[in-house]
Amino acid sequence: xxxxxxxxxxxxxxxxxxxxxxxxxxxxxxxxxxxxxxxxxxxxxxxxxxxxxxxxxxxxxxxxxxxxxxxxxxxxxx
Numbered sequence: 828x829x830x831x832x833x834x835x836x837x838x839x840x841x842x843x844x845x846x847x848x849x850x851x852x853x854x855x856x857x858x859x860x861x862x863x864x865x866x867x868x869x870x871x872x873x874x875x876x877x878x879x880x881x882x883x884x885x886x887x888x889x890x891x892x893x894x895x896x897x898x899x900x901x902x903x904x905x
Contacts, residue, residue, distance in 0.1 A: 853870075854866070865899075868903060869899055872902075876891070876895050
């Protein structure tokens with residue numbers, strides 16, 4: 828979509844309807860998931876991590892995700 832010369836034309840060609848962009852539904856697109864009730868805390872943790880991320884970490888992305896998930900889960904349990 829970002830590379831399309833005419834976004835409106837591409838939307839018509841792909842028969843896309845409604846609010847299909849995630850940026851427009853970031854706080855509601857997860858409601859079908861079991862853990863959606865934790866979204867406010869997860870979003871807050873992800874934003875905090877992004878604000879402090881220096882970009883020079885040698886850790887794998889999966890390890891960073893697990894670290895944030897564990898920290899968030901520990902906060903929710905207490």
